[in-house]
Amino acid sequence: MKKNKVLLIGWDAAEWKVIDDLIAKGLMPTMKKFLEQGVRGRIATLDPPLSPMLWTSIATGKRPQKHGILGFVEPDPKTEGIRPVSSKSRKVKALWNIFSQSDIKSNIIGWWPSNPVEPIKGAMVSNFYQQERKNKKTVDVDKWDMPEGTVHPEKWIGPLKDLRVHPLEITGNLIMPFIPRAAELKKKDDEAFTTIVRYLAHAASIHAASTELMLNEEWDFTAVYHDAIDHFSHAFMKYHPPKLEYIDQERYDMLKDAVTGAYRFHDMMLERLLNIVDDNTTVIICSDHGFHSDHLRPRMLPDVPSGPAIEHSPYGIFAIKGPGIKKNDSIYGSSILDIAPTVLSLFDLPIGKDMDGKALVNIYEESENKKIKYIDSWENVNGESCELSDDVKDDPIAEMAALEQLIDLGYIERPESNSVDYRDKVVRENKYYLAKSYACAGAYPQALEILEEIIIPETPDYRWVVESVNACIKIKDYKKGQSYLNMVKDKNLVSTSYLNVLDSKIELALNNPNKAIELLNKALEDFSDSAEINIELAKVFLSLRRFSNAEKIFNHVLKIDDTNAYAHHGLGLVYLRQNKLEEAIECFLESISLIYHYPYAHFHLGEALVLLGEYKSAESAFEQVVLMRPNIKKTYRWLHDIQDMLGNKQKKQAYKKILDKIIEGNFTVITGLPSKKLEELLQQLFKDEIISKNYSDKIISGYNFDFAGNFSSKNSIIFAPLSYLGSMPVTYDYKIIYIDETVENASQYINSKTNKLKKGFDIETNNILQKQQDDANLWINQQPDLDLYYLSSDKKINNIKKLII
Amino acid sequence: MKNTDTKILMNGKEFKVPPGGTLGVLALGSVGIRAWKRAKQEYMSKLKNKKNEEK
Numbered sequence: 001m002k003k004n005k006v007l008l009i010g011w012d013a014a015e016w017k018v019i020d021d022l023i024a025k026g027l028m029p030t031m032k033k034f035l036e037q038g039v040r041g042r043i044a045t046l047d048p049p050l051s052p053m054l055w056t057s058i059a060t061g062k063r064p065q066k067h068g069i070l071g072f073v074e075p076d077p078k079t080e081g082i083r084p085v086s087s088k089s090r091k092v093k094a095l096w097n098i099f100s101q102s103d104i105k106s107n108i109i110g111w112w113p114s115n116p117v118e119p120i121k122g123a124m125v126s127n128f129y130q131q132e133r134k135n136k137k138t139v140d141v142d143k144w145d146m147p148e149g150t151v152h153p154e155k156w157i158g159p160l161k162d163l164r165v166h167p168l169e170i171t172g173n174l175i176m177p178f179i180p181r182a183a184e185l186k187k188k189d190d191e192a193f194t195t196i197v198r199y200l201a202h203a204a205s206i207h208a209a210s211t212e213l214m215l216n217e218e219w220d221f222t223a224v225y226h227d228a229i230d231h232f233s234h235a236f237m238k239y240h241p242p243k244l245e246y247i248d249q250e251r252y253d254m255l256k257d258a259v260t261g262a263y264r265f266h267d268m269m270l271e272r273l274l275n276i277v278d279d280n281t282t283v284i285i286c287s288d289h290g291f292h293s294d295h296l297r298p299r300m301l302p303d304v305p306s307g308p309a310i311e312h313s314p315y316g317i318f319a320i321k322g323p324g325i326k327k328n329d330s331i332y333g334s335s336i337l338d339i340a341p342t343v344l345s346l347f348d349l350p351i352g353k354d355m356d357g358k359a360l361v362n363i364y365e366e367s368e369n370k371k372i373k374y375i376d377s378w379e380n381v382n383g384e385s386c387e388l389s390d391d392v393k394d395d396p397i398a399e400m401a402a403l404e405q406l407i408d409l410g411y412i413e414r415p416e417s418n419s420v421d422y423r424d425k426v427v428r429e430n431k432y433y434l435a436k437s438y439a440c441a442g443a444y445p446q447a448l449e450i451l452e453e454i455i456i457p458e459t460p461d462y463r464w465v466v467e468s469v470n471a472c473i474k475i476k477d478y479k480k481g482q483s484y485l486n487m488v489k490d491k492n493l494v495s496t497s498y499l500n501v502l503d504s505k506i507e508l509a510l511n512n513p514n515k516a517i518e519l520l521n522k523a524l525e526d527f528s529d530s531a532e533i534n535i536e537l538a539k540v541f542l543s544l545r546r547f548s549n550a551e552k553i554f555n556h557v558l559k560i561d562d563t564n565a566y567a568h569h570g571l572g573l574v575y576l577r578q579n580k581l582e583e584a585i586e587c588f589l590e591s592i593s594l595i596y597h598y599p600y601a602h603f604h605l606g607e608a609l610v611l612l613g614e615y616k617s618a619e620s621a622f623e624q625v626v627l628m629r630p631n632i633k634k635t636y637r638w639l640h641d642i643q644d645m646l647g648n649k650q651k652k653q654a655y656k657k658i659l660d661k662i663i664e665g666n667f668t669v670i671t672g673l674p675s676k677k678l679e680e681l682l683q684q685l686f687k688d689e690i691i692s693k694n695y696s697d698k699i700i701s702g703y704n705f706d707f708a709g710n711f712s713s714k715n716s717i718i719f720a721p722l723s724y725l726g727s728m729p730v731t732y733d734y735k736i737i738y739i740d741e742t743v744e745n746a747s748q749y750i751n752s753k754t755n756k757l758k759k760g761f762d763i764e765t766n767n768i769l770q771k772q773q774d775d776a777n778l779w780i781n782q783q784p785d786l787d788l789y790y791l792s793s794d795k796k797i798n799n800i801k802k803l804i805i
Numbered sequence: 806m807k808n809t810d811t812k813i814l815m816n817g818k819e820f821k822v823p824p825g826g827t828l829g830v831l832a833l834g835s836v837g838i839r840a841w842k843r844a845k846q847e848y849m850s851k852l853k854n855k856k857n858e859e860k
Contacts, residue, residue, distance in 0.1 A: 208837075212834065212835035265831075
């Protein structure tokens with residue numbers, strides 16, 4: 001019986017937008033066929049989107065804070081200097097170690113980082129294999145040694161050494177598909193020329209080693225990593241069609257085919273790999289992140305370490321085909337962390353519960369029958385995992401060559417003469433990446449702790465301080481956030497406009513929406529067309545229920561860029577909140593068509609569909625939310641309630657079980673500005689014994705009742721003044737009955753109660769009520785799980801009662 | 806294009822790899838690289854012989 005095999009192909013920075021365009025033009029025929037035979041999906045990257053960290057996450061299923069690869073370089077424990085990140089720094093088992101323990105043979109080629117090679121069961125070729133530089137210079141073809149620690153086992157050192165392609169071997173006719181008019185370039189001086197010969201040679205070398213091992217080494221799992229698409233994209237995406245207006249026409253004409261050429265060459269290499277494998281092989285193609293290829297291409301790169309990463313887009317590619325895998329289908333909501341668990345599931349091996357990803361069961365034809373096994377951790381499993389021992393030698397020359405490549409690419413700075421200072425700089429930079437990784441996982445306190453450690457108050461790095469401000473907002477430590485903001489201000493770390501945006505975030509978090517509006521408007525004076533600032537402003541207006549302001553701004557953003565999914569979503573919310581359901585649905589669908597992995601767009605689409613009575617479609621929308629963001633409690637409640645409408649008792653029961661697990665209790669909260677209607681409602685509810693206390697006299701009496709005590713009994717109905725909403729415990733689920741009343745009417749009601757009416761219009765009361773209403777609206781808007789009913793004050797009490805009960 | 810360990814076959818006939826190489830040959834992987842390196846070597850030695858004869 002033939003064994004199941006898995007081939008994992010990594011294409012750094014591969015982007016669906018480019019691939020789909022080339023497939024449509026008939027330029028990637030192998031990829032087209034591949035997708036027809038399998039499943040495809042967009043795969044979410046991690047932050048920071050730096051390749052060595054990401055490819056290690058792909059190979060381990062774990063975030064950087066667990067696997068230990070943090071950036072491009074790291075301190076060298078043996079010297080005072082630095083070295084490229086290496087396999088020695090990985091703290092956890094990669095797939096190939098797990099497979100070695102499970103008697104599964106692997107071929108691993110070019111993985112970043114994988115130098116020095118590990119003595120695994122199978123063969124390994126490190127990411128130093130294709131490097132042709134020594135002491136900053138390109139060595140001649142006939143003097144081209146292979147660094148120690150590049151190939152395992154030893155028997156492959158000779159044969160694989162001879163299969164490498166040196167950049168000096170790349171001839172004119174090999175360059176022509178990338179630059180048809182290459183002959184016109186001043187070859188040696190032109191960076192375009194050197195980039196192409198170098199990375200084409202690297203790709204050819206890696207591909208030669210992969211095919212050689214796949215043809216001649218017994219294997220169950222092969223993983224091959226190519227970095228050429230990333231390098232070609234950083235060098236040439238700015239020249240890729242459509243032409244950007246600021247790009248020189250002559251240069252565009254010369255270089256517009258380079259990215260296309262790189263993708264076409266990968267399609268050709270893919271064809272070869274698919275010819276080698278048999279029908280029992282499952283093939284996965286993935287990238288670690290995407291690459292902006294449209295109007296989002298940045299014009300300038302920030303002058304900071306890893307600055308070029310700004311060109312990366314947050315979604316990479318994922319495609320899979322093989323026995324038992326669905327055909328011509330799509331999956332949604334996957335992350336690069338899911339690759340390792342999915343590969344383990346293909347071999348029917350258990351997934352470590354300490355892995356951060358999940359097996360993508362939706363890829364299987366019989367996904368409901370696919371049994372996924374689990375163990376606590378592969379780290380505790382004994383047996384020969386073939387990891388590196390501590391005494392493995394380093395090769396400083398090969399490391400220097402790899403460092404030079406990183407300097408060339410702009411990922412790291414050239415080391416200063418004082419290596420101790422530079423090493424300290426690297427340590428701090430890597431800790432910043434670690435902090436970002438924690439923040440990406442929602443672990444803001446840990447992120448902040450690291451940032452506090454690395455920030456030098458006298459000479460702070462603006463990125464670290466800005467990250468601290470954002471972390472402080474997330475953990476609601478506004479005082480500390482303000483102090484970091486002051487540091488940004490005092491040291492002039494960012495432009496005034498950016499400072500205003502940051503400041504507005506704090507003000508908004510402190511429930512000062514009008515101040516936030518003022519700051520965002522100031523920021524817009526310099527950047528009137530900034531989508532980010534405009535959307536922030538529109539969101540504040542939306543939260544204050546100032547719909548016409550919000551609508552105007554969202555439309556302004558869409559006029560500049562009609563592919564902005566966030567603006568479509570925002571506009572949809574404006575319509576949804578005004579009960580314009582069909583317009584809202586149209587906007588949410590447009591938003592989803594632009595970014596499918598957008599849980600809140602699906603969520604609000606679901607809400608609009610429920611309100612329209614389209615329960616089946618609403619169910620599908622909420623099911624997508626569960627896949628993408630399983631921690632939004634309200635999704636399960638919607639799904640539970642929808643089952644009633646659809647008559648699915650079993651499903652209803654299943655969702656009930658989930659709800660019981662995640663929610664401590666439910667409260668129905670009656671709130672609103674003081675009004676006659678609210679008073680009458682509370683009196684009636686008390687009379688009918690629906691509420692246990694007579695709150696009606698508390699409406700304007702300073703609210704001096706035991707508010708917290710209300711939460712001692714579960715599943716009850718309570719009254720909360722608007723100004724108390726923000727203080728409600730977060731562990732409960734709320735249904736808010738909001739009796740809507742104008743500030744003017746509420747003010748009149750208070751005056752009538754307190755005999756102030758005789759004194760005429762009371763501006764002070766008006767201002768207090770307006771602020772209460774604004775604050776409450778803002779709080780409501782910040783709660784993803786709220787079940788909210790705005791009821792106008794002319795609604796009959798009996799109808800309101802029905803809703804409450 | 807098909808291949809064996811020593812030859813690249815196209816439509817059943819041996820494909821003569823040009824000494825300058827082609828992307829298609831590089832995309833064949835180890836088999837293509839070997840054939841290309843051999844073609845280059847043969848070309849260079851022919852060139853050398855020709856030069857020697859001219860001398």
